[in-house]
Amino acid sequence: MPDSAILDLSRLREAFEDDDAGIIELLEMALETGAKHVERLKSALAEGDARSVARAAHGIKGSASNIGALEVTRISATIEDQARNDRLDGVTQLAAQLEGAYAELRQTVRDYRAEAL
Amino acid sequence: MNRVMVVDDHETNLKLYARVVTQIPNASSNAFVSPKSALRWAEINDIALVLVDHEMPEMSGVDFIRAFREIRGRHDVPIIMITATADKELRRTAVQSGASAFLTKPVDPVEFIALAQNFMVMHNLKREALVRADNAQTQVRLLQTTVDAKDVELIETLERVMETRDKRLADHCKRTALIAEAIANKLRLSTNDVRMIAAAARVHDIGKLSVADRVLHKPARLSDAERRAVQAHAAAGAALFRERETPLLVLAAQIALSHHECFDGSGYPAGLKGEAIPLAARVVAVADAFSALTAARPQRDALSVGLALDEIERGTGSRYESRIVGALRESAPEIADVRARYPDLAPTA
Numbered sequence: 001m002p003d004s005a006i007l008d009l010s011r012l013r014e015a016f017e018d019d020d021a022g023i024i025e026l027l028e029m030a031l032e033t034g035a036k037h038v039e040r041l042k043s044a045l046a047e048g049d050a051r052s053v054a055r056a057a058h059g060i061k062g063s064a065s066n067i068g069a070l071e072v073t074r075i076s077a078t079i080e081d082q083a084r085n086d087r088l089d090g091v092t093q094l095a096a097q098l099e100g101a102y103a104e105l106r107q108t109v110r111d112y113r114a115e116a117l
Numbered sequence: 118m119n120r121v122m123v124v125d126d127h128e129t130n131l132k133l134y135a136r137v138v139t140q141i142p143n144a145s146s147n148a149f150v151s152p153k154s155a156l157r158w159a160e161i162n163d164i165a166l167v168l169v170d171h172e173m174p175e176m177s178g179v180d181f182i183r184a185f186r187e188i189r190g191r192h193d194v195p196i197i198m199i200t201a202t203a204d205k206e207l208r209r210t211a212v213q214s215g216a217s218a219f220l221t222k223p224v225d226p227v228e229f230i231a232l233a234q235n236f237m238v239m240h241n242l243k244r245e246a247l248v249r250a251d252n253a254q255t256q257v258r259l260l261q262t263t264v265d266a267k268d269v270e271l272i273e274t275l276e277r278v279m280e281t282r283d284k285r286l287a288d289h290c291k292r293t294a295l296i297a298e299a300i301a302n303k304l305r306l307s308t309n310d311v312r313m314i315a316a317a318a319r320v321h322d323i324g325k326l327s328v329a330d331r332v333l334h335k336p337a338r339l340s341d342a343e344r345r346a347v348q349a350h351a352a353a354g355a356a357l358f359r360e361r362e363t364p365l366l367v368l369a370a371q372i373a374l375s376h377h378e379c380f381d382g383s384g385y386p387a388g389l390k391g392e393a394i395p396l397a398a399r400v401v402a403v404a405d406a407f408s409a410l411t412a413a414r415p416q417r418d419a420l421s422v423g424l425a426l427d428e429i430e431r432g433t434g435s436r437y438e439s440r441i442v443g444a445l446r447e448s449a450p451e452i453a454d455v456r457a458r459y460p461d462l463a464p465t466a
Contacts, residue, residue, distance in 0.1 A: 011223055011224075011225060011226055012133075014225075014226040014227055015133055015136050015137045015140075015226040016136055017140065022136065026129060026132055026133060026136070029128065029129050029132060030129040033127065033128055033129055055172070055174070058172055058201060059126070059127060059172065061201060061222075062127065062130065062170070062172070062201045062222045063127040063129045063130050063222075065201070065222045065223040066129070066130055066133055066222050066223050066224055067129060067133070067223075068223065
């Protein structure tokens with residue numbers, strides 16, 4: 001499974017000592033909790049609550065960066081930045097991009113599972 | 118096994134950090150989504166290292182660290198705080214609150230392992246050193262302060278010598294020692310110090326055996342030469358313990374030598390003043406005076422307890438230290454007991 005622009009596995013490989021099954025389990029867990037956090041972000045956005053949007057984006061950014069989910073990290077960082085500056089107008093579009101990035105990540109993890117296990 | 122506490126509201130982070138901890142030798146992790154429950158757990162479980170996220174909805178990492186540091190025995194546990202950005206101001210606050218180091222997300226596993234391992238080694242070494250220092254201190258204290266059984270035997274033998282030669286003197290010494298013990302207790306000296314004073318005071322007047330009976334028991338006013346002969350009993354008593362180096366015998370010598378020193382410097386043999394007089398000797402001075410006043414002497418009758426206390430009260434601040442006189446006053450029950458056990462015999466004169 002080669003690293004891609006979506007997922008950088010180098011750190012997880014170090015953390016899990018190349019245990020593919022462990023890495024995949026963690027990634028699937030990240031996808032599941034990630035979906036919850038995206039929902040939280042979207043409802044905060046619907047309420048126009050910039051602070052909550054920033055906090056949710058910050059959380060997503062942190063755990064996404066830890067697992068090497070590059071695209072999710074990048075987009076959530078942008079959302080956090082804009083929400084902290086109280087600029088929610090572009091965030092709706094970014095949230096859609098974020099969901100897209102998660103979909104790509106999900107596909108990448110699926111491919112990884114098919115290849116490795 | 119070294120416990121590593123991991124606190125993060127994101128479960129994937131927890132799972133990841135916990136996995137990295139498995140790579141550290143002799144370490145196991147305890148993961149918490151809730152910082153509050155982590156704090157409760159920390160109250161009853163020993164922890165070798167803490168890894169805590171900063172941005173958590175329930176409580177910030179900085180607040181967690183502050184609360185953690187308040188827990189008994191957790192003030193020096195190393196804490197690594199994880200932040201999403203290298204925010205300088207936040208880190209400064211975190212350090213002031215007790216953070217030991219930082220990692221930035223994405224957390225580099227190798228960096229984390231190295232940091233965690235070093236912190237745990239240092240922490241354990243520090244703990245061991247503290248325990249060792251503590252043991253050494255206890256050991257030294259025991260060595261310094263244990264009342265040697267052989268020394269006590271020697272004091273008992275000397276006591277018997279006194280009894281054979283002068284029963285009233287021996288009884289006076291016993292009363293003095295028991296009253297000194299009561300005073301030392303009231304002064305809240307350590308149990309060991311109390312034991313030492315009580316044992317050493319039993320021979321505080323032994324030097325009187327070197328004073329001629331006709332001078333010691335003279336029913337009339339003493340000449341200057343006779344007074345000097347009586348006063349020499351202090352140095353004579355101390356001389357018996359010359360070159361003895363065990364704590365109890367050194368103290369016995371101190372007490373014998375200095376129990377006639379006065380708080381204002383007007384006593385003998387050295388005219389020592391205030392705290393220059395060993396505490397044990399200051400205590401025995403008051404006990405000795407009380408025992409002597411409540412016993413009959415060739416020149417006068419025994420004083421009642423009340424009158425003897427009043428007499429000593431008059432010497433407070435000049436002859437005697439006031440807090441010691443206060444402690445004597447508080448010792449009424451012990452005094453009654455001592456007088457019952459060792460009643461003053463009628464003077465032989």
